[in-house]
Amino acid sequence: MFNLSFYLYSEHYFYRPLKNCIGRKRGKTHTLTVIVDDAGSGDLLFGVVVGAYREETGEFKYDMIDVKFYQEIFREKEYLQESSRIVSKLVSWFNIKPDEAIHICQGCIFDVAAEELRKVYGEDRVKRVRVVGEAQRLVEIAYLDEIRNLGYEPMAEREEKRGKSFFHMMRWLKENPEMLRFAKTGWPRLKNYHLFKQFHPEQVYTAICSDCGFECEVPFQPRANQPVYCRKCWPAHRNNKKKQKK
Numbered sequence: 202m203f204n205l206s207f208y209l210y211s212e213h214y215f216y217r218p219l220k221n222c223i224g225r226k227r228g229k230t231h232t233l234t235v236i237v238d239d240a241g242s243g244d245l246l247f248g249v250v251v252g253a254y255r256e257e258t259g260e261f262k263y264d265m266i267d268v269k270f271y272q273e274i275f276r277e278k279e280y281l282q283e284s285s286r287i288v289s290k291l292v293s294w295f296n297i298k299p300d301e302a303i304h305i306c307q308g309c310i311f312d313v314a315a316e317e318l319r320k321v322y323g324e325d326r327v328k329r330v331r332v333v334g335e336a337q338r339l340v341e342i343a344y345l346d347e348i349r350n351l352g353y354e355p356m357a358e359r360e361e362k363r364g365k366s367f368f369h370m371m372r373w374l375k376e377n378p379e380m381l382r383f384a385k386t387g388w389p390r391l392k393n394y395h396l397f398k399q400f401h402p403e404q405v406y407t408a409i410c411s412d413c414g415f416e417c418e419v420p421f422q423p424r425a426n427q428p429v430y431c432r433k434c435w436p437a438h439r440n441n442k443k444k445q446k447k
C-alpha cells in the first residue's frame with residue numbers, strides 16, 4: 202500500500218503518495234498529464250464519482266454528481282452539464298500547465314465536458330481515452346467508500362460480475378427501503394421491477410370508446426385506424442376474440 206499524506210479540500214479528499222513528493226531534483230522538468238475518469242454511473246446506488254488524477258505527482262481529487270440527477274429529472278440529461286461543471290472545477294484546481302495534457306474517459310457522461318475543455322484548453326491538449334491503471338483504481342475506491350458510507354457493503358469482484366452486483370444492490374434496497382432515496386430510480390428500465398414502480402407511474406392517454414362513444418383512458422397511444430374500447434366495453438370484444446381463435 203502507498204504511504205499517503207492526506208489533505209482536506211472542499212468536500213472531498215485528495216492525496217499525494219509520499220514517494221512522489223520526496224527526493225525530487227530541483228530544476229528537473231516533467232511532462233504532466235491530468236486524467237479524468239468516473240465510477241458508479243452504471244451502478245444502482247448513489248450518484249457518480251468524477252475524479253481527476255495527475256499521473257506524475259500522484260495527486261487525486263474527486264467530487265460527486267448528486268444522485269438527484271438520476272432520479273425524476275434523469276430523462277432531461279442534466280447530469281451531462283453537472284459532469285462538465287465538476288470536471289472544469291477539478292481541472293482548474295490542478296492549475297493546468299501550458300504544455301500539460303488532459304486525458305478524459307471515453308464514456309458518454311463526459312461528452313459535454315470534453316467539448317467544454319477543448320474550448321478552453323484547445324483540441325490538441327484534450328484527448329478521449331480508455332482509462333486504466335491507477336486513475337481508474339482511485340476513482341473506483343472513492344465510489345466504494347461513498348456507498349459504504351450508506352451502510353452497503355459491495356460484493357467482491359463486482360467489476361467482473363456487473364449483473365450480480367446490480368441484483369445485490371437491489372436486494373439490499375428491498376431490505377432497506379428507506380435507502381431508496383439514494384438509488385438511481387430514474388432509470389427507465391427499473392419500471393419493470395416492482396420495487397421501483399412507484400417512481401415510474403404508467404402514462405395514460407385520453408380516447409373515445411369505439412363502442413359507447415364515451416371518453417376513456419388507455420395505457421397506450423391511440424391510433425386513428427384502430428378501435429379503442431373503454432373498461433366496460435373491452436370484455437365483450439376480448440371474449441369475441443377468444444371465440445374466433447377457437
